Amino acid sequence: xxxxxxxxxxxxxxxxxxxxxxxxxxxxxxxxxxxxxxxxxxxxxxxxxxxxxxxxxxxxxxxxxxxxxxxxxxxxxxxxxxxxxxxxxxxxxxxxxxxxxxxxxxxxxxxxxxxxxxxxxxxxxxxxxxxxxxxxxxxxxxxxxxxxxxxxxxxxxxxxxxxxxxxxxxxxxxxxxxxxxxxxxxxxxxxxxxxxxxxxxxxxxxxxxxxxxxxxxxxxxxxxxxxxxxxxxxxxxxxxxxxxxxxxxxx
Numbered sequence: 539x540x541x542x543x544x545x546x547x548x549x550x551x552x553x554x555x556x557x558x559x560x561x562x563x564x565x566x567x568x569x570x571x572x573x574x575x576x577x578x579x580x581x582x583x584x585x586x587x588x589x590x591x592x593x594x595x596x597x598x599x600x601x602x603x604x605x606x607x608x609x610x611x612x613x614x615x616x617x618x619x620x621x622x623x624x625x626x627x628x629x630x631x632x633x634x635x636x637x638x639x640x641x642x643x644x645x646x647x648x649x650x651x652x653x654x655x656x657x658x659x660x661x662x663x664x665x666x667x668x669x670x671x672x673x674x675x676x677x678x679x680x681x682x683x684x685x686x687x688x689x690x691x692x693x694x695x696x697x698x699x700x701x702x703x704x705x706x707x708x709x710x711x712x713x714x715x716x717x718x719x720x721x722x723x724x725x726x727x728x729x730x731x732x733x734x735x736x737x738x739x740x741x742x743x744x745x746x747x748x749x750x751x752x753x754x755x756x757x758x759x760x761x762x763x764x765x766x767x768x769x770x771x772x773x774x775x776x777x778x779x780x781x782x783x784x785x786x787x788x789x
Contacts, residue, residue, distance in 0.1 A: 542710055544682040547702050547721030550689030551651040563681040564658035565672060565705075567665075568688035569697040570745035571613060571626035572648020574665040574762050578628040579611075580781055581667070581768045583637030587779040590644040591653040593619070599642050609636065612644040616748030619644070627753065628761040640778075647695075651688040652774065658684070663772035663779060666701060670766045673708045685725070690745060696728070697740045697762065703729025737763045 548554040567573055576587050585607070590596035593614075600610060610622040618625045624635070626645060643649055655661050659681055664672040676683055685705065687698035703725040710726065718726070732739045740746060741759035750757045770781040 543717040545722055546719045547685045547725045549687050549694045550692050551654045552692045556654050556657050559658045559684050561659050562684050563660040563679050564655040564684045564686055565662045565664045566651050566655055566686050567698045567701050568648030569701055569762055572645045573663045574628050575626045576663050576772055577665045577667045577768050579631040579636050579641055580772055582631055582633040585638055585640050587641045587643055589649040589652045593644055596642050596644040603640055607640055609639050609641050611641050615646055647688040651686055661774040666763050666765050668768040671769050671771050673705050696743050699725045699728045
């Protein structure tokens with residue numbers, strides 16, 4: 539069972555040293571946009587998601603994947619990427635669009651956080667969409683745990699801290715505050731301050747403002763705040779993200 543004192547929270551990928559996580563379970567959080575999009579895509583039948591650290595890597599991966607089975611997805615500074623099939627808005631990852639496809643994804647912060655977490659013993663993808671499943675898996679692990687918020691260009695993303703704080707509150711068993719890391723205390727405090735208004739807070743976040751500018755009235759924050767519509771956990775293995783119990787090879 540997880541020891542809350544062994545959990546740490548990083549507010550951006552830049553704040554985390556990859557060498558420090560080699561024997562840990564890392565949970566990558568990028569509520570807006572990457573991890574929510576990944577859970578939504580796999581939930582709607584995508585074969586797998588292949589994270590690319592940059593556009594060059596995305597292009598190279600696409601050359602090795604049959605075009606009829608592949609979609610390029612992502613964003614750059616919140617904007618669509620020219621030549622890509624999809625952005626990162628969860629509503630676009632419909633079953634009709636993604637079922638059976640391999641999604642090559644590059645994003646400003648989320649895929650970089652995933653790439654930086656590759657040395658981890660285990661790498662899980664978390665969003666509000668699969669919150670309870672991730673928490674249950676963390677309860678059962680004996681590993682030390684790192685909750686990695688992708689942030690935004692090295693800065694804090696409020697919605698990521700809200701999700702991390704939610705997880706911590708569920709895992710917290712009344713340990714003395716002195717036993718908790720500073721990152722855990724911050725994330726827990728943010729969540730406890732705003733837990734009754736999460737959708738409103740996320741709707742007014744900096745990342746939401748970027749998406750509203752792009753989508754206008756089509757934007758709905760509910761796509762990011764739906765809790766437990768998915769009961770499975772995406773994990774990274776051999777460069778591909780699939781649900782933990784899937785064994786589908788890339789074609």
